[in-house]
Amino acid sequence: MMCSHRPVCPNAYSADREASHVVSAHPDQGWSLLCNGVVLFEDTGLLLPDGTIVGPHREPMSV
Template sequence: MCQHQPACPSAYAPDREAAHVVASHPDQGWSLLCNGIVYFEDTGLLLPDGTVVTPHRVLAPAA
């Protein structure tokens, strides 16, 4: 999918969220990355094969 040089990481690489945004819909809370991932603002992901990755936001320690 990716036409960038160097190519963006695949949808299954550990750094997959570093891929370029090709469509952004902040009003709906999601973006499409060039590796086929739908990235949600809560940090959840939908991979190209339909696999759901639950949100993985790092929370600040309680004060």
């Protein structure tokens, strides 16, 4: 586990996994790495540490 926060962030397989801290943000590329190893994409899709893909689950904001 990459998290050193107190309290510890949710692990990658918890329902609240997106509440983890961002350790590397790349808004120009549309993704961020969370401290639990999850890659969070701009469209709310996820890539879990084991390679599992979780499709987008929130409606994109209107511009």
